[in-house]
Amino acid sequence: MSSASFDAERAVRMGREALQVEARALAELAPRLGEAFARAVQAMLGCRGRVAVMGMGKSGHVGRKIAATLASTGTPALFVHPAEAAHGDLGMVTPSDVVLALSNSGESDELNAILPVLRRLGVPVLAMTGRAESSLASHADIVLDSAVAEEACPLQLAPTASTTAQMALGDALAVALLDARGFKAEDFARSHPGGALGRKLLTHVRDLMRSGEALPRVAAGTPFTEVMREMSAKALGMAVVVDAQDRVQGIFTDGDLRRLVEQGRDLRALTAAEVAHPRPRTVGPEALAVDAADLMEAARITVVLVVDAGQRLLGAVSINDLMRAKVI
Template sequence: MVYFVAMIANFDADRALRLARDTLQTEADAVSALSGRLNGDFARAVLLILQCTGRVVVSGIGKSGHIGRKVAATLASTGTPAFFVHPAEASHGDLGMVTRDDVLIAFSNSGETGELLSIIPIVKRIGARLISVTGNPDSNLAKLADVHLDAAVEKEACPLNLAPTASTTAALALGDALAVAVLDARGFGEEDFARSHPGGALGRKLLTHVRDVMRTGNAVPEVRENTPLAQALMEITRKGMAMTAVVDPDGHAIGVFTDGDLRRLLETPRDWKTVPIGDVMHRNPHVVNENQLAVEAVQVMEANRINQLLVVDDDGRLTGALHIHDLTRAKVI
């Protein structure tokens, strides 16, 4: 307890801020230096991954292992089948997951990690290709690789120059650069990303269609053009969408009447009950196709400052209706 109090007594806020700024600058410099060292080896590494007919296996131990796990996850989520294998576990059976069709990416700052070096001969014998990411181009791991990527840093951000800090940041940035170059070469787009992230916000936006969230059947308020306004109001009340669609005998959406329209009508003294809805409706209503993305329906609503939309098929026939609350519940917005 006394030791803990002494540690707090030695705290210096100015020094902490100075070290923090130095750390960020050192790591930024390390990443920036990588850019100038990129050469044809990087392009060859990208090509190896693109030509891989199996999976990308990523490995590393210690802090490099943590980086490897993240890089494997990034590759997997951007269109490249990938997984992480711990080198120690690989030596005790997990190496059986590696096939001749795979590419192994090995992370090691020193390039002399014993656990990694012990499995490399087996990986080479299997026939898998090897990409090494090290801070030492003259290391054994770099020399054994089909392609070596130089992730060397001038110094660690740690004041003792011991704890892996700038070196792990550089390795992570290089892994991200690989993933980005590969996804671009694959033509990997937003919809592909959404398919691998169906639980995320982008997934919901890009994979949810209007037909998935719209109201259908008896839940859709619908009247004919000659329906008296009083009956149309009852339809609006029953369906709870604060509006009703107006359709022709063939079911085409030809108009819409909303609660807001009613309030405006009531500003003019008149017996509106028997007036046909067709006389007071909005013709050419805003609509969306049932096959459009739900996010497109949101855009129409926002652009026109409305809370409801009619949904139609390719022939313009009414198939459903959307309220902004439907889109909110579906977490599209």
């Protein structure tokens, strides 16, 4: 068909029909979850090894995604290609593992060829199939019904609704498992340290704060000109007023400077204690960086001080520090 004869309305209609078929497949799948699903979750929950997910063709592609989802939500899992398993990769599977085998027809030659070996190893086999009477189902300890009434493909050839059902059923297993494990956002972050969630939940203030000589700090009696010199040298847009024990007494910021200029004050005659704001916002070093970001946003400030339990100055973190670390 040439582009000149392309029927845009028909294309949209076909797309909508495909989505409707797949939506119906999922709607019909949900009520069928029952005792077998609970047993499958229990078997995976009690697994002392890993969940080895297997599947050929499109089911294999879905299986890879299911294995990845399980692994990232607290259930150790890997994908084992059935054809490669018959030529050595079956050594990846141990008696401590559980196998989740996917096949819509349940008659995948490569998959069925290794099922007797898995049985001899004593490995529990969970089958996800659209045919309860298939060879795969007959070899399985637990059968998860992923049957669909029709494929979204108008020729009823390309796996479409059936693979969507498999994908959704895999997600359902992962969700039920993470809930049973008490898996939390912090646990998810540990498996995703390079992602945005990992940075938010794993980065602490202590990891980002500026400390030591990088901190602009002055004594209460420091003349205003020296305060400005310290602020300029450390380029944090503020100076911290501390006592002899390094306890925080106040903070002077660029914003405070602008307000003093607007008031027409004789700045040269002032000391650090006279210009400083006495109650600066502070956090502890163990606070999450994202919590420091929330504090800055709520208080409309760009720097927050880091102190210990005795209010001694440990460091400071700025909004620029958080942005560089991609916390915000």
